[in-house]
Amino acid sequence: MQGIPEKKQPDHDAAIASAVRTVSTGQAGMAALAEALDNGLSEPFADAVARLSAIRGRVIATGVGKSHHIGSKLAATLSSTGTPAFFVHPAEANHGDLGMITRDDAVIAMSWSGESSELKGIVSYSKRFAIPLIAITSGEDSTLAREADIVLCLPRAAEACPHGLAPTTSTLLQLAIGDALAVALLEARGFTPDNFKTFHPGGKLGANLTQVREIMHGEEELPLVGPGTRMPEAVMMLAKKRFGCVCVTDAGGRLAGIFTDGDLARSLDRNLSELAVEDLMTRAPKTIGPTTLAGAAMAALNEHHISALVVVEEGRPVGIVHFHDLLAIGAA
Structure with a gap:
């Protein structure tokens, strides 16, 4: 040309x-x-x-x-x-x-x-x-x-x-x-991020702007055990709820610790029937609030190499969000 x-x-x-x-x-x-x-x-x-x-x-x-x-x-x-x-x-x-x-x-x-x-x-x-x-x-x-x-x-x-x-x-x-x-x-x-989500409901961006409270499993689904729970009972709760963890609460209903399937695997050489859940639980578990964005929750899971986060309000567990829940909505 x-x-x-x-x-x-x-x-x-x-x-x-x-x-x-x-x-x-x-x-x-x-x-x-x-x-x-x-x-x-x-x-x-x-x-x-x-x-x-x-x-x-x-x-x-x-x-x-x-x-x-x-x-x-x-x-x-x-x-x-x-x-x-x-x-x-x-x-x-x-x-x-x-x-x-x-x-x-x-x-x-x-x-x-x-x-x-x-x-x-x-x-x-x-x-x-x-x-x-x-x-x-x-x-x-x-x-x-x-x-x-x-x-x-x-x-x-x-x-x-x-x-x-x-x-x-x-x-x-x-x-x-x-x-x-x-x-x-x-x-x-x-x-705010909530406003932003209103205009970006689709795709990965919309998923990452979803608040945890919209996708978390509520209190009725929480795997909860109280203080003094024997390990066989804690293991049964772990298997029943299928979140890979059990929340341990104190007498006031506040989160005292978390017992995970990883903790169980690391303790198979011990006599579990003689132990209480407090003996094996993690006393300072990673938690998030219900208004945490899904993207931030996914980042926390990746950073700490864990599969679930307990959602707390004023120290009390109100829900749980699992890695699979975040994947299901497209957050990654």
Whole structure:
């Protein structure tokens, strides 16, 4: 095809050097952005968070070219973290989609140069109806910056493209400032893991955000024995409940220890009929609370190489969660 150079076998070392150069250039851009947030960019960023927190409607992200893709990602991240948002393409906005934007909304317009002509319609619309307009651009004196209520002016970092043409570092900085806005808004709203799960019910993420109390075996299923229980009785409880452990409670119903099938295996050379469960139990077992997330429970099982955790409230066992329970919901 005319204008496209012929394919040739890529050089191994040159490819690696290119990758390192691209990453290094991106790092330099991110460092410049961090420095800007410590200086002139800090106040408009805080103003943007305050303005977006105060709206009653939604955040409308818009942009063309690579900014279109970054804006779509920003809208998705905002929506999934408690700030309702969607993307409106400026070309479609000029052909009727402006009707999707209400006076209760706010617009985030993304353009590296700030001179994207396609944004003219949506910018004019926001000004006409006093819809807050936040610009993300590196063009401090650009048309977009002049029209915006708040300007998040990004540092003019070098692109990783050797010709300085393909958006690379610039899109990285747009992505980063968008994520920074989303996280700041998340924190301002007090967005919790429970809220996060509401918007992410499926897949591994949803499973890991499940609270233990939703999947634990309740008190009626607990393998409980009291103080002074003889080992033959404790072993029968171990076999009956099939959790691989028995909870030992004191006279007040608090967890005093745990006896596991591992403890039994290590004690087969002893005369179990002469022993009480206290003689073999672990006196400081690993426990979790009922609001612990499934992902954290799985991490605890893996860290301590155990198969079950006792769920306690105020020192009293209220449930038990087994490795298989976590696998069943997809937590891993």
